[in-house]
Amino acid sequence: MIIDASTYIGHWPFRRLRYNTAEGLVTLMDRNGIDKAVVSSINAVFYKNCQEGNEELAEEIEPYRDRLIPFATLNPKYVAWREDLERCVKDLGMKGLRLYPLYHNYGLLERESRELLSEAAKMRLPIEIPVMLVDPRQHHWMDVDRTLPLNQILETAKRHPENVFIVLNVKDVSPIIEGEQPVPKNVYVEMSRLTAVLTKSIQALISRIGVERVVFGTGMPFHYAKPALLKMEILDIEEEAKEAIYWKNIAKLLGLNVD
Amino acid sequence: MKKIDAHCHVARRSDGSSRGWTNADLVEAADKLGIDKLLCSTPVSGGQPTMDVVRKCNNITYEAMKEYPDKILGYAFVNPGYFTESIEEVERCVKELGMIGIKLYNQYRADEPVVLPLIRKAAEMQIPVLWHAGHPPSPEEALRWGQPRISDGVHIAALARKVPDAILIHGHIGGGGDWEWGIKALRNVPNVYVDTSGSVVDEGMVEMCVKYLGAERVLFATDLSMEAGVGKILGADLTDEERELIFWKNMDRILRRRKV
Numbered sequence: 001m002i003i004d005a006s007t008y009i010g011h012w013p014f015r016r017l018r019y020n021t022a023e024g025l026v027t028l029m030d031r032n033g034i035d036k037a038v039v040s041s042i043n044a045v046f047y048k049n050c051q052e053g054n055e056e057l058a059e060e061i062e063p064y065r066d067r068l069i070p071f072a073t074l075n076p077k078y079v080a081w082r083e084d085l086e087r088c089v090k091d092l093g094m095k096g097l098r099l100y101p102l103y104h105n106y107g108l109l110e111r112e113s114r115e116l117l118s119e120a121a122k123m124r125l126p127i128e129i130p131v132m133l134v135d136p137r138q139h140h141w142m143d144v145d146r147t148l149p150l151n152q153i154l155e156t157a158k159r160h161p162e163n164v165f166i167v168l169n170v171k172d173v174s175p176i177i178e179g180e181q182p183v184p185k186n187v188y189v190e191m192s193r194l195t196a197v198l199t200k201s202i203q204a205l206i207s208r209i210g211v212e213r214v215v216f217g218t219g220m221p222f223h224y225a226k227p228a229l230l231k232m233e234i235l236d237i238e239e240e241a242k243e244a245i246y247w248k249n250i251a252k253l254l255g256l257n258v259d
Numbered sequence: 260m261k262k263i264d265a266h267c268h269v270a271r272r273s274d275g276s277s278r279g280w281t282n283a284d285l286v287e288a289a290d291k292l293g294i295d296k297l298l299c300s301t302p303v304s305g306g307q308p309t310m311d312v313v314r315k316c317n318n319i320t321y322e323a324m325k326e327y328p329d330k331i332l333g334y335a336f337v338n339p340g341y342f343t344e345s346i347e348e349v350e351r352c353v354k355e356l357g358m359i360g361i362k363l364y365n366q367y368r369a370d371e372p373v374v375l376p377l378i379r380k381a382a383e384m385q386i387p388v389l390w391h392a393g394h395p396p397s398p399e400e401a402l403r404w405g406q407p408r409i410s411d412g413v414h415i416a417a418l419a420r421k422v423p424d425a426i427l428i429h430g431h432i433g434g435g436g437d438w439e440w441g442i443k444a445l446r447n448v449p450n451v452y453v454d455t456s457g458s459v460v461d462e463g464m465v466e467m468c469v470k471y472l473g474a475e476r477v478l479f480a481t482d483l484s485m486e487a488g489v490g491k492i493l494g495a496d497l498t499d500e501e502r503e504l505i506f507w508k509n510m511d512r513i514l515r516r517r518k519v
Contacts, residue, residue: 015439018463032494135459137404137435139396171458193458197288197485198280223460227490234291234486 001258003036003247004029004225005128005190006168006217007068009060010042010053012133014140017042019221022060026067032225034218036067036258038128038250040098044073045133051084058092069254071096071128075104076116085116089123095254096126101152102144103133108156121162126253128190129153130168134222150175157184164253169193169219177204188253190217191245192228196235203236211241215250260503263510264289264488266389266430266456266480267297269323269331273308273316278483282323286330292489294481295507299323300334300362302391305405307366310344313337317348321356334362334389339374346380353386353519360387369410369427370417378418382425385516389428389454390415393436411436412444419448426450426513431482433457433491438464442471449476452509456480460487465495465505474501478510 007029009020019028020042029037039061044053050073061068072088074081074097088094097120101108108129120127132147139145150170157165164186171193176183191214194201206214216232218225232242251258270282289297301316308316313336320333335352337345352358361381367373369390381388394411395401401409415429427450432438434457445451453468455477468477474497481488492505 015461016463134461135435137393137395137400138437138459141396145396145400195484195486197291198278198284198483219460221462224462224491224494226494227460227487230292230486230490230493 001247002034002216003038003250003256004034004218004220005038005166005215005250006130006192007037007039007220008042008222009039009057010044012042012222013046014134014143017221022064022068025221026064028220028225029067032218032229034225035247036069036256037220038071038096038254039068040071040073040128045100045103048078050075050078051087054084054088054092054094058094065093069256070094071098073098073100074116075100075106076112077104077106081116082119085119085123089125096128098128098130100130102146102148108152109159113156114160117156117160117163121160124255126164126166128166128168131170133169154179154184154187157187161186164188166190166215166253168217173201173205177201177208183209188213188215188249190215191231192217192219192223194231196231202231206237206241211237211244212249214245216246260293261507262292262294262479262489263296263298263507264294264481265298265428265478265510266454266482267299268483269299269301269320271301271319273301273303273312273319275315275319282326282331286327288485289330292485294485294489295330296332297330298332298334298359298389298510300336300389302336302362302364303338304364307340308338310338310341310348313341313345313348317352317356317358320358321352324357333358334360336362336364337377338366339363339377340366342376345377349377349380353384359514359517360389362389362391364391365406365409368408369414374418375421378422378425382422383518385426385518387426387428387452387513390430392429392441393431393434394440395436412441415451416444416448419451423450426516427452428478429453431457431480432468433459433461433464433484433487434482435459439467442467446471452476452478452513454478454480454482455491455505456482456484456488458484458487460491462494465491465497469497469501474504475509477505479506
């Protein structure tokens with residue numbers, strides 16, 4: 001069983017993506033042996049009113065509900081996000097949130113963010129935060145030109161122990177591995193951009209926060225799935241620990257019954 | 260399937276410091292990923308290194324070659340600003356130490372006349388020149404990267420037209436710059452190859468290389484992003500024949516062209 005914690009569908013304004021429909025994503029999942037995937041709408045990142053992107057997502061994945069697990073994109077600084085949150089969870093069956101502080105121009109420590117996190121905690125919704133969508137070294141002139149500092153997420157997690165945070169698409173985990181402060185227990189890390197050989201950042205991360213807080217992801221369709229799968233394949237850890245990363249950890253966070 | 264990594268580095272940096280792992284670790288990683296040969300260099304990534312520094316860099320590469328003669332091959336790193344001496348150093352590295360090509364970094368841009376004597380020498384010897392390259396989002400960002408003279412596809416294409424018998428490699432198309440820019444710029448210069456290395460694993464990148472340049476001009480490489488390097492070739496929509504060209508046949512063919 002493999003569950004991908006990091007996939008998307010929708011239009012990316014700055015490069016032509018392939019396989020960026022629900023059908024296309026499932027094609028990639030089948031090709032790569034991935035059973036289920038957490039998915040959100042790229043459109044929702046760019047619409048002022050994110051909710052229309054969430055509505056599109058729910059509609060498009062309807063035939064694939066057994067494979068695709070929708071996460072809502074919300075902007076706590078945009079009007080009526082509480083109503084959108086309720087609609088996403090109660091009517092559209094969304095299982096978590098994806099937040100984009102850089103794209104939506106807010107800080108995770110601001111009042112509106114705190115309110116959103118508080119509501120998400122009440123609903124037991126995990127929060128996924130991609131520190132970047134594409135590598136900023138190649139950003140389009142209208143795109144965000146930096147990554148979200150991991151320390152901002154760690155500080156937010158420390159102040160919101162009732163929430164679960166899953167960090168996506170992160171390459172540099174040194175604030176976690178080398179930080180002097182204990183890593184908040186509610187922080188999970190998706191492994192697709194880390195390494196299993198040479199610098200061995202996956203192993204370093206496991207040593208620091210435990211295998212139960214590392215989850216598998218690919219970043220499809222922005223990224224090829226094979227690099228992440230290859231890292232898992234050659235990772236020098238017990239099979240049981242691999243199973244935890246491949247699916248058990250995320251299944252637990254999502255309350256999935258997949259045994 | 261056999262694999263030749265066209266762009267890699269050894270365990271010690273140009274200043275002699277460790278990258279945090281050993282050449283044994285590098286070879287072990289290559290073995291895990293089924294990489295047969297690692298084409299390595301030790302470049303200086305900023306400033307204008309003197310010939311003394313350059314020779315030390317190449318000696319570091321040579322030590323690794325001696326340590327793993329069946330696995331590690333070397334590129335000679337030089338600073339083209341030293342007209343005569345850089346050519347002499349290439350000759351030392353290739354003829355005496357058995358290196359297979361030249362690695363250039365960002366000391367000069369590929370379209371600057373200063374590089375021509377060296378590139379003409381490489382063409383004469385029919386050895387490949389691997390160029391650290393990438394297209395930054397803006398000149399200001401190139402400055403922020405500390406690389407105001409980084410070459411991109413346009414600069415390398417200009418050089419390729421001036422020396423059409425040179426064998427040029429645009430380094431790490433997945434190294435962080437605008438890879439669509441790099442690929443498009445090189446479409447009509449048949450003597451330039453691209454290597455696919457770098458940590459960027461954008462879906463469709465390898466396919467675009469093949470679409471614009473043909474599979475014969477695409478070289479598998481890692482630049483130490485080992486799993487990313489292998490994974491993106493395995494994951495791309497390619498025929499087995501194309502994958503084989505990229506993984507090793509193209510580089511093998513380049514290596515067989517050497518006249519030294």
